[in-house]
Amino acid sequence: MENGVVVCTDKLVRKFHVGRTELVALKEVSLEFRRGEFAGLVGPSGSGKTTLLNIIGTLDTPTSGSATVLGERVESLSPVRAASLRSRHIGFIFQTFNLLPVYTAYENVEFPLLLLGLSSAERRRKVTDALEWVGLADRAKSRPTQLSGGESQRVAIARAVVKRPELVLADEPTANLDAENSHKILQTMVGLNRDLGTTFIFSTHDEKVIRYLRRKVSLVDGRVAEDRTLEPGEVRSQKLE
Amino acid sequence: MLAFLAKGLFRDRSRSLFPLLTCAIGVSLVVVLDAYQRGAMDGMFRVMSSFVTGHLRVTTRAYAKAGTDASNDLALLGVDSVLAGLRRDFPEVTWTPRTRFGGLVDVPDSTGNTRVQSPAAGLAVDLSEASPEREILRIEKSLVTGHLPSASGEVLLSDDFARRLGVRLGDKVTLVSSTMNGSIATWNFILCGTVRFGILAMDRGAMLCDIKEIQQALDMPDAADQILGFLPREQYDDKLATRLASEFNAAHPGENEYAPEMETMRTASGLGSMFSLLDWAAALILIIFIVAMSVVLWNAGLMGSLRRYGEIGVRLAIGESKGAVYRSLLAEAFLVGLVGSAIGTAIGLGFSFYLQEVGFNVAGMMRNATMVIGDVIRARIAPMSYIVGFLPGLIATFLGAAISGLGVYKRQTAMLAKELGS
Numbered sequence: 001m002e003n004g005v006v007v008c009t010d011k012l013v014r015k016f017h018v019g020r021t022e023l024v025a026l027k028e029v030s031l032e033f034r035r036g037e038f039a040g041l042v043g044p045s046g047s048g049k050t051t052l053l054n055i056i057g058t059l060d061t062p063t064s065g066s067a068t069v070l071g072e073r074v075e076s077l078s079p080v081r082a083a084s085l086r087s088r089h090i091g092f093i094f095q096t097f098n099l100l101p102v103y104t105a106y107e108n109v110e111f112p113l114l115l116l117g118l119s120s121a122e123r124r125r126k127v128t129d130a131l132e133w134v135g136l137a138d139r140a141k142s143r144p145t146q147l148s149g150g151e152s153q154r155v156a157i158a159r160a161v162v163k164r165p166e167l168v169l170a171d172e173p174t175a176n177l178d179a180e181n182s183h184k185i186l187q188t189m190v191g192l193n194r195d196l197g198t199t200f201i202f203s204t205h206d207e208k209v210i211r212y213l214r215r216k217v218s219l220v221d222g223r224v225a226e227d228r229t230l231e232p233g234e235v236r237s238q239k240l241e
Numbered sequence: 242m243l244a245f246l247a248k249g250l251f252r253d254r255s256r257s258l259f260p261l262l263t264c265a266i267g268v269s270l271v272v273v274l275d276a277y278q279r280g281a282m283d284g285m286f287r288v289m290s291s292f293v294t295g296h297l298r299v300t301t302r303a304y305a306k307a308g309t310d311a312s313n314d315l316a317l318l319g320v321d322s323v324l325a326g327l328r329r330d331f332p333e334v335t336w337t338p339r340t341r342f343g344g345l346v347d348v349p350d351s352t353g354n355t356r357v358q359s360p361a362a363g364l365a366v367d368l369s370e371a372s373p374e375r376e377i378l379r380i381e382k383s384l385v386t387g388h389l390p391s392a393s394g395e396v397l398l399s400d401d402f403a404r405r406l407g408v409r410l411g412d413k414v415t416l417v418s419s420t421m422n423g424s425i426a427t428w429n430f431i432l433c434g435t436v437r438f439g440i441l442a443m444d445r446g447a448m449l450c451d452i453k454e455i456q457q458a459l460d461m462p463d464a465a466d467q468i469l470g471f472l473p474r475e476q477y478d479d480k481l482a483t484r485l486a487s488e489f490n491a492a493h494p495g496e497n498e499y500a501p502e503m504e505t506m507r508t509a510s511g512l513g514s515m516f517s518l519l520d521w522a523a524a525l526i527l528i529i530f531i532v533a534m535s536v537v538l539w540n541a542g543l544m545g546s547l548r549r550y551g552e553i554g555v556r557l558a559i560g561e562s563k564g565a566v567y568r569s570l571l572a573e574a575f576l577v578g579l580v581g582s583a584i585g586t587a588i589g590l591g592f593s594f595y596l597q598e599v600g601f602n603v604a605g606m607m608r609n610a611t612m613v614i615g616d617v618i619r620a621r622i623a624p625m626s627y628i629v630g631f632l633p634g635l636i637a638t639f640l641g642a643a644i645s646g647l648g649v650y651k652r653q654t655a656m657l658a659k660e661l662g663s
């Protein structure tokens with residue numbers, strides 16, 4: 001992780017076999033993300049965004065090329081080491097929220113801390129903090145079915161950041177939300193990025209998200225078509241409300 | 242972490258309550274079925290041995306050979322000395338002589354002419370005060386009206402039979418039969434009581450009298466068809482019976498076809514092969530049932546895992562290892578299987594206990610049965626009852642989860658994560 005490089009991919013290729021045919025989802029993707037970035041993978045459906053996020057998140061391994069995440073080589077990481085890396089340093093946010101339905105908001109956020117073996121006092125403090133960051137301290141006891149989509153996604157964000165991970169990967173986090181909730185969520189994440197220094201990598205084709213990005217990596221057909229840093233001013237001016 | 246997983250298990254009924262109920266119901270059915278089979282078999286054997294074959298039976302060889310065609314002309318002579326010998330050589334066995342006889346029962350009207358006639362199946366046994374038959378045939382309990390024969394000439398009829406003949410206590414009934422030597426015999430009895438054994442074949446047209454009486458009536462002094470032996474335990478012990486029978490037969494060689502021969506219940510009933518068949522059938526039914534239950538439980542485990550791919554995907558993404566997830570699935574299944582099997586066994590034992598103590602009356606369903614069978618079906622709880630449902634229930638639930646949970650390993654982590662929410 002020299003020079004604050006959190007993620008580095010080098011000629012990353014990921015092929016899938018569907019029946020006889022071979023499908024190349026990522027074609028020699030070489031990218032670098034630094035600590036504190038607020039970056040997005042943008043591109044049409046099927047362009048490889050989720051595939052790339054999965055590899056960065058150690059949920060998947062590349063067919064060839066390499067990916068270094070937080071100093072670990074994904075392609076040679078054992079499943080147990082990968083799980084441990086995820087549990088300590090990586091937070092996930094999914095399109096469909098994916099809260100565990102039988103647990104309360106509080107318990108959902110607590111779960112990653114249980115995996116880390118934190119004491120109950122420590123857990124309580126961190127979970128309370130995280131729920132406050134996302135503005136849901138008063139909904140701690142609610143079950144996912146009692147939460148709106150926007151609230152659910154905010155709980156999911158709290159769950160992703162409660163352990164203060166180095167890296168948060170968010171796969172189309174606003175796809176199931178209306179405009180107002182999307183903006184709330186993004187503002188929450190911008191705040192966490194600013195206050196905690198957490199690196200965020202999104203995948204999205206949602207214009208609302210793109211407006212908040214400080215870096216936009218365009219994927220087309222598994223290739224990096226464009227990699228552009230957006231000026232802070234640009235972000236400001238694009239921000240609504 | 243364990244507390245956390247347990248919390249989830251308890252809250253998610255489709256994960257705890259439903260598999261638990263499935264398991265408990267399956268297990269209790271197996272337990273009851275097993276106990277019922279054992280009880281039904283016991284009942285059949287008890288009726289068969291008490292009323293027909295004993296656990297051991299001594300007859301002449303000719304009588305044994307004739308099987309169901311055997312008649313009184315093949316009866317055992319010198320019964321008293323044979324009986325004495327048996328009681329001396331096999332003191333642990335209860336020996337008692339019996340004679341079966343057939344014939345017509347003739348009920349005269351006041352003028353002495355036949356009012357009604359009907360074929361009867363007669364059984365003559367030792368009805369004396371100290372006779373073991375009182376216990377073996379449970380005669381006192383079976384008495385519906387009147388009293389046991391105490392004076393000579395007294396006879397019992399089955400209650401239905403007496404009703405059908407329209408005879409009352411104290412009425413005269415005449416037996417028309419044949420002597421041991423084949424000449425016509427008639428004998429006048431006084432009806433002293435009626436009985437109902439709860440055994441259809443006996444209750445339809447049976448006549449029961451003292452063996453001394455029939456020896457006079459059919460001119461067969463010191464003779465009886467058979468001497469039945471009952472082992473100390475109520476349940477038939479084929480090994481012991483076989484050993485005793487071969488001991489007796491080894492000590493009584495000879496080619497005379499009127500010489501005594503001892504048979505076990507298994508051979509005397511002519512059901513030797515049926516015995517083992519029944520054992521097999523019972524085992525087979527049980528196995529089929531257990532397999533069916535296992536498949537259902539396994540399927541329940543499979544459904545559970547499939548339904549939980551989403552949850553599993555999230556847990557993997559959050560950083561649980563596949564091994565940890567798999568182990569937690571196994572632990573849950575073990576817990577559910579353990580509790581479900583325990584509850585199922587308890588319920589099954591409870592119901593079996595009821596069947597064992599109270600029984601289930603099927604008289605109404607079997608009006609036309611001719612089999613020698615009791616009309617109250619009972620169960621018997623045996624040591625086997627405690628595990629016959631419990632182990633399959635636990636193992637099936639656990640294995641179901643173990644095998645279906647392998648999906649967690651086979652699938653790529655990314656795929657599990659991708660199936661989130663869908």
Ligand SMILES: Nc1ncnc2c1ncn2[C@@H]1O[C@H](COP(=O)(O)OP(=O)(O)OP(=O)(O)O)[C@@H](O)[C@H]1O
Pocket residue numbers: 016017018023024025043044045046047048049050051052203205656
């Ligand atoms: N497990 C898989 N097996 C086979 N093909 C796959 C698999 N995962 C992804 N693909 C294929 O790889 C390509 C890239 O998929 P990916 O999910 O990364 O796209 P995406 O950019 O996330 O699209 P979307 O915006 O629709 O989520 C697609 O053509 C997809 O069909």
Ligand SMILES: [Mg+2]
Pocket residue numbers: 049050051171203
């Ligand atoms: Mg995608």
